[in-house]
Amino acid sequence: QNSPLNALADVLGVPGVPSGCAGDLPACAERIRNAYGFLATKHILDRSVEFCKAGGKQLMCLLLCPRATRQAMRNQPRYDQTIVDHLKENAIRFFDMNLVHREDYKSFNLSIEDYLKRYYIGHYSPVGNHFFAYAVKDTIVAWLDPKPITYRETGDPTTDFTGYLPDSGAR
Numbered sequence: 001q002n003s004p005l006n007a008l009a010d011v012l013g014v015p016g017v018p019s020g021c022a023g024d025l026p027a028c029a030e031r032i033r034n035a036y037g038f039l040a041t042k043h044i045l046d047r048s049v050e051f052c053k054a055g056g057k058q059l060m061c062l063l064l065c066p067r068a069t070r071q072a073m074r075n076q077p078r079y080d081q082t083i084v085d086h087l088k089e090n091a092i093r094f095f096d097m098n099l100v101h102r103e104d105y106k107s108f109n110l111s112i113e114d115y116l117k118r119y120y121i122g123h124y125s126p127v128g129n130h131f132f133a134y135a136v137k138d139t140i141v142a143w144l145d146p147k148p149i150t151y152r153e154t155g156d157p158t159t160d161f162t163g164y165l166p167d168s169g170a171r
Contacts, residue, residue, distance in 0.1 A: 005032055012036060034079060042086045049092060060143060061087060062136065064097040066120070072102040073112050093143065100135045 005028070006016035012035040017028040045061070052059045068078045078084070078098070087094045105115050119128030141151045146163040 005029060008032055008036065012039060038080065038082045041083055045083075045086065045092060046090070049090065058143070059092060060140070061092060061094040062097065063094055064132070066116070068098045069101045069116070070112055072098045073105045073115070095136050095139045097132055097135060104131075 009016035009032050012032065014031060014035040015028075016032070017025060048059055051057075063080075063084070065080060068080050071078045084094075084096070086092075101119075105112070108115055119125060119131055124132060141147060146152070
């Protein structure tokens, strides 16, 4: 009865559904679904890197997942570790907001759910959006070349659009 799931599990290289353990079926199916999703994600990442290189562009991935955030805050292994490993192994630039939340949570004496209510309303609230933007800002500024005008330390005029406008020579 579980042969389609087991066939997929074999292709993905993960344990299948043991026969006669219907009680474990949801957990087994979730493990197989995650393996499938992570394999697809790695493929998309690899194709995205190829696309960016072909166009002379760079890729930065931003990681945020409420499940991984909760796991990080509990100091548990993250279920998406295979994606983080893939990013590191392939030198794909990324910013992990889950770890930012873990560090921020240490400053509070709240339950995890109460902490997350500060930032989430089913998705990020305006406060969550602000927190994310401020947390990722330095990483993005360090990555950009040329730097945004307000982050340059050269004393150049603040109306310099060189590097932003196509060969207009505008200053």
